[in-house]
Amino acid sequence: MPAAAPIAIADVETPLTVLAGVGPALREKLAARGLLTLQDLWLHLPRSYEDRTQLTPMSALRAGIAAQTEGRVELVERSFRGRPVLKVVLVDAGNQRLTLRFFHFRAQQVTQFAKGVRVRVFGTPRPGQLGLEIVHPSYRLLDDDEHALSQSLDPVYPEIEGFGAASIRKLIVQALQRLPSEDALELLPSAWLARLRLPSLRQAIVYLHQPPRDANVALLQSGLHPAQRRLALEELLAHQLSLRRQRLALQAEGTRALRGSEGLVSKLKNALPFKLTGAQARVYAQLREDLRQPKPMLRLVQGDVGSGKTVVAAMAALLAIADGRQAALMAPTELLAEQHLANLRAWLEPLGLRVCWLAGKVTGKARTKALDEVASGAAQLVVGTHALMQEGVAFHDLALAIIDEQHRFGVHQRLALREKGRGSIPHQLVMTATPIPRTLAMSAYADLDVSAIDELPPGRTPVTTVVLSSERRPELIDRIHVACAEGRQVYWVCTLIDESDEVQAQAAQTTFEALQDALPSVRVGLVHGRLKAADKQATMLAFKAGELDLLVATTVIEVGVDVPNASLMVIENAERLGLSQLHQLRGRVGRGSAASSCVLLYQSPLGQMARQRLDTLRQTNDGFAIAEKDLELRGPGELLGTRQTGIASFRMADLVRDADLLPQVHALADDLLQTAPVVADGIIQRWIGAAARYASA
Incomplete structure (x- = not known):
């Protein structure tokens, strides 16, 4: 595959102060919205569009359908009952009338609307007392000889506090004038774009900021226009590459394989008052295979409430202990950590193993004793909360870190536990009782192998x-x-x-x-x-x-x-x-x-x-079906708790709407990582930048 030239860092990093009118005060306002560079403005896309390319006669206006019309001022009325209201009645050439109603207005506006003045308005009509009315329309006063209409749809941008819509538009027009040439901007292979019938990045950006008058507004509003799909594809690809790259970097560091006896696991299975389900046995086999490799395991085990994840985690911990090393289990709350502690002590202490408890409330002599046991290796399994990651906690030889309900932990906390391995990176087993929709697993957790315990133990009643x-x-x-x-x-x-x-x-x-x-x-x-x-x-x-x-x-x-x-x-x-x-x-x-x-x-x-x-x-009662519906209703950001996970929320992509792009994204990521790593760097830099460091911690 011919490698595209990476985009020059100058194109990515050019500050907005190069634009006319952007001084220190405005720069701060824009920075508060994450707009720091020219590229940020190119990718600050409209949230909707207004069609001002044609005029609709007042007789053809329909309630609830946004339109542009014009007429002359027939009546201006101010009233102050309850709150100030400005009412302006327009009449058009067909002698039809439309009422404009303003609740926030200045004295200067009242004098603008002199009788007979020609006004062009855009807004969504609604039924009023005297026929249709528009509340707070956007409007323009026209000279008698002015007839020109917009040649493209008008973009409506996300609001920026203290910065008017017209000012945002003017700034973006300036930024677009500095858009590099197609070859300088493009990172994706032309063969892929042709196969997917998608435009170049430059074509997509220009189209979305300035759609032609014949553009399909309904398609744009749905987010399914090829120009939008082009940007969604590259953004999903950036996240995929970032997560994959981190996984490769971590695995390249290597770690010690766990190849000890399964005797302890057999003893535990024989002592349990229940038989493992087929799903538990399958997931344990996957964990055992991962732990036998000389590269760190990174596996997410998801399973519905009560599916038996803890016992599978206990069996994985026994493989570390059988090798003479330690395992740690971290839960987000003391209540949950203590529940795990009770179960693990009941299962493992009869096997002659030491399970140690370390949480914030363990203080004084008890804490000193626990820290000594962890440091000496006397504690073979350590259970606790985020207290496990504090600086004073030193493990003798941590081989396996088990993290429960991982979405509740901040990124830095998970990084800290990973760094407790003293010389070799611990294997990581992440568990969640919140089943993860397939599309989310394919994108947000691309750095993890995902296993599902998708079978409940017998005897559980729906x-x-x-x-x-x-x-x-x-x-x-x-x-x-x-x-x-x-x-x-x-x-x-x-x-x-x-x-x-x-x-x-x-x-x-x-x-x-x-x-x-x-x-x-x-x-x-x-x-x-x-x-x-x-x-x-x-x-x-x-x-x-x-x-x-x-x-x-x-x-x-x-x-x-x-x-x-x-x-x-x-x-x-x-x-x-x-x-x-x-x-x-x-x-x-x-x-x-x-x-x-x-x-x-x-x-x-x-x-x-x-x-x-x-x-x-x-x-x-199917947690996986519920998770899919939850993703559809709430979107990925809220579902993942993105503020904590470090997975940046998407600017353009939508995991529900764009799920069908993911197979292409995976294939393209494989291709770029193997044949054009410099291009992969450019794509990550363009969409994620410094945030990439934390995306898969």
């Missing part, structure tokens, strides 16, 4: 999901009374838009008191983020031991609590949560043999997206 309006709360409380009288246990989860622990705690406290009053014979407990860790743990253990019937909690119980006797879950304000989080919470019930239910309590009226979420949950 959870029936019911959607109820909060007006039916009294019926629900009666139902809880009956369930508790029959010896079953219930979760009541309080959720709020306000994410602060304090506000959540107050809401949970209020619900706790109300349920205590309504259900005097029921033993009610309370757990929220403001409680001391010891109090939280004591309440959770009391619930697990059956000493409480009803547990009122915030979403802190989303992961890590296993109470087989709990068979009813109520989620209040369910419409405020994402699908994956609702599915995680629902997974707290149905862990035993009793028929289980989840009640999604919502506040009316329900928005369309909230209704879709709740309907999806009611129709399926």
Whole structure:
């Protein structure tokens, strides 16, 4: 493949101060929106388009359909009832009328609209008191001999605070005048573009900023125009290359293979009170094969709530321990870490192994003892929270780092654990109970091998999901009374838009008191983020031991609590949560043999997206199907928590809309990495720049 010449760094790095009118103050405003260079402006694409290439007679205007029309001012009226309103009535050559209504206006505007003045307006008409009206249209006053119309669609750019739309347009026109030639800008092989029927980068950028008057507006608004697909392809490719390159760099460093005996794994399997599912056995075999290689394992194991990921991780840890080395498991919360600790101690200590606990609340002599055990190698498996990554924690010989619910950790934290290997990079096993849609796995996790435990252990009963309006709360409380009288246990989860622990705690406290009053014979407990860790743990253990019937909690119980006797879950304000989080919470019930239910309590009226979420949950228990729907509804940024993962949000690409491009992206990435590494560098630099360092930590 002929390698395209990489774009000159000057083209990428030219600051916006070369443009007329960009001084220090404006530069700061633009920088706040991430616009620092000419290239940033070329890729600052319109969010929509307005068609001012034609005039629509007032008689042909339709409510809800944006259009451009013109007429002369017939009436100007100012009123101050409640709030100031400026009303301007236009009349056209056909004697049809249109009302313009302004709620924010200056005195100068009022004097502009003199009777008889010719005005051209653009906006979306709506029914008003006297026929159609447009609220806050964009408008222009015309001379009698002025008739020219736009020759291209008008771009509407994302807003920049303190910077008007017209100013943004003028600045981008200047930037486009400095766009390099096609050959200087293009990085993708022409053969690929021809095969995919996509334009060059220069053609795509110019088209999207200045679409011709005959452009297909509907196609542009959908994001499926070939010019948009061209940019989406290159952006997806940049992310793919960045992640692949980091994986190759990490694996090139090499590490020590784990080739010890499987005796400990056999002992654990024989001691377990259950038989591994086929999916667990398959994923363990993949891990074992990875760990036998002299390059660091990078594998993501995803599996639905209750699919048995922890036991598979324990078996992988035993392969490290059998080699005389250490393993560490890190979880995002103390509650989840302690749940893992309890399971791992129950499984491994009977085999004569030392499992050490290291979290923020381990202090004083206990902490000193734990640190000594970790440093000397006496602790073969270390379980903890992000405390494991602190500077004072030195491992004797860390061979395997297991990271649970990895999307909850910041990038730097994961890097820090990786660097605890003292001489050789530890193998990494990442686990998540949030099933990842295939398109997301193919793009955002391109640096990881992905395994799925897609089979639940036998004996797990499907959870029936019911959607109820909060007006039916009294019926629900009666139902809880009956369930508790029959010896079953219930979760009541309080959720709020306000994410602060304090506000959540107050809401949970209020619900706790109300349920205590309504259900005097029921033993009610309370757990929220403001409680001391010891109090939280004591309440959770009391619930697990059956000493409480009803547990009122915030979403802190989303992961890590296993109470087989709990068979009813109520989620209040369910419409405020994402699908994956609702599915995680629902997974707290149905862990035993009793028929289980989840009640999604919502506040009316329900928005369309909230209704879709709740309907999806009611129709399926399949975490993978739910994850696909969640991606479709919320987009990848929110689903991944991109602020934490370090995966930059896409400017142009959309993983749902552009999923069909991914096979081409993969093939092109392979091609470029092998035959044109300099081109690959240019593509990463253009779209990601310095952010690439953290994308796959």
